[in-house]
Amino acid sequence: MNDFWLNFIKMIDFFANFAFWLVLATLFYNLILIICGIPNNKKLDAISKKEVKPRTKFAILISARNEEIVIPYLIRSLLAMDYPQDMFDIFVIADNCTDNTAIVAGDEGAKVYQRNDPDHATKGYALNWFFSNNLRKLLKTYDHCVIFDADNLVDPNFLKIMDRHIQTGQTFLAGYMDCKNPGKNVITSANALFYLNRSRFLHQARNNLGLPLASVSGTGFSFALELIKETGWETKTLTEDVEFTMQMILKGQKPVYIREAIFYDEPTDQFKPMLRQRFRWGMGSVQTMRLMTGKLFRYALHVNHKIFDAFWFLAQIPFFFISGLLSITKMLVFLPVYRENPAWFIRDSIIPVVAYLGTILTLILLIKLEQKDLKIYFKGILAYPILGAIWAAQQMAAIFCKDAIWHPIVHTHGIELESLHK
Numbered sequence: 001m002n003d004f005w006l007n008f009i010k011m012i013d014f015f016a017n018f019a020f021w022l023v024l025a026t027l028f029y030n031l032i033l034i035i036c037g038i039p040n041n042k043k044l045d046a047i048s049k050k051e052v053k054p055r056t057k058f059a060i061l062i063s064a065r066n067e068e069i070v071i072p073y074l075i076r077s078l079l080a081m082d083y084p085q086d087m088f089d090i091f092v093i094a095d096n097c098t099d100n101t102a103i104v105a106g107d108e109g110a111k112v113y114q115r116n117d118p119d120h121a122t123k124g125y126a127l128n129w130f131f132s133n134n135l136r137k138l139l140k141t142y143d144h145c146v147i148f149d150a151d152n153l154v155d156p157n158f159l160k161i162m163d164r165h166i167q168t169g170q171t172f173l174a175g176y177m178d179c180k181n182p183g184k185n186v187i188t189s190a191n192a193l194f195y196l197n198r199s200r201f202l203h204q205a206r207n208n209l210g211l212p213l214a215s216v217s218g219t220g221f222s223f224a225l226e227l228i229k230e231t232g233w234e235t236k237t238l239t240e241d242v243e244f245t246m247q248m249i250l251k252g253q254k255p256v257y258i259r260e261a262i263f264y265d266e267p268t269d270q271f272k273p274m275l276r277q278r279f280r281w282g283m284g285s286v287q288t289m290r291l292m293t294g295k296l297f298r299y300a301l302h303v304n305h306k307i308f309d310a311f312w313f314l315a316q317i318p319f320f321f322i323s324g325l326l327s328i329t330k331m332l333v334f335l336p337v338y339r340e341n342p343a344w345f346i347r348d349s350i351i352p353v354v355a356y357l358g359t360i361l362t363l364i365l366l367i368k369l370e371q372k373d374l375k376i377y378f379k380g381i382l383a384y385p386i387l388g389a390i391w392a393a394q395q396m397a398a399i400f401c402k403d404a405i406w407h408p409i410v411h412t413h414g415i416e417l418e419s420l421h422k
Contacts, residue, residue, distance in 0.1 A: 016330040019323040037205035048161050048260035056163040058088040059142040063126040065408045067150035068099045073414040074152050075108040083159040095126040124240035131233040139225050149219040153417045155262035162222050162261050172253045175220035175261035182376050184269050189380025190387045191267035193363055196370050203257035211306050213255035214313035215242045220263040239284025246292045249310050250299055268409050278391050282398035289314040321396045359385045
């Protein structure tokens, strides 16, 4: 091996090792979040259990695109909630539908608004359209808006629990997302673990640390309509939930996680739609990163240092991309070195193996904390690190893309809330 290649390999090794230590520091921060996410928040739990007279009037908003199969079950679960029915109404945006979503939703008791704009067929555009036309009327009648996806099912106590926290002064709240079909196959199991991990080790950890949530997860969240009184809904990215959360943080709001406000989501059970959805999320995260990181950094620097966490939530995207690129480059460049010196290969293999085993152990801890059945989630636990690597690769690829096509998730059957507890 000549001097040029030897020096090149040394340079790659140096930068890859430097990136490794930075990644290690980030993983240490995530370890702190995991530890802080273990205990429940006793203060918030006590509020959830305290009986009070309902006071909050809710506008429940569902943006639906060709969801005639599942939306009746959501509306029925909403109408069956343990909350005065004269204190909430259900609004459905039938967004660019080519099926009977509007008719079905209306028959179930929702107020339906039909929208046709194929060139802007995303949830963010639908919400912008709805609030642009109806916000003034909503402000006269309702206090809070709750956003749900059409495939959700809602626990009977959801609004009651949210109301109790709103009466203590909370203005922006995220519920506990569980999964309708965790045991169907390895994809739904892994996605269910993703939801549980986010709730416990991201949301609850930030609650316990006194930090605002970095994202309200797209559905099952409630916000005071007064928060958008002046601006309306003004998101521009494919991840309108992350962008909206960051907008509210920059307005001084502190999103909180209410784990007793439970709802159920239905992740896709097919590989290709999962990849499409994850790429869209990755694309939206990159869009939000480009739009918000500078504002968040300045706000954290000059107004509230706690917002550095929200800043890092987005800023880590290019950081991990660069680290991943260096690691892959090192692996390819070092192939001749590994053949000559297997000890180097063993050394560089330790970290991925430890990361895999650490992920497995963390997920087992998660299942225990959430009191779930390990048998249902076991196949998802084994596959999660691999799927996580695929999701990370998609996030990296999204950095180079300017846009992504919105492919709605197709739901082929619906289930009643009661069947989840049998």
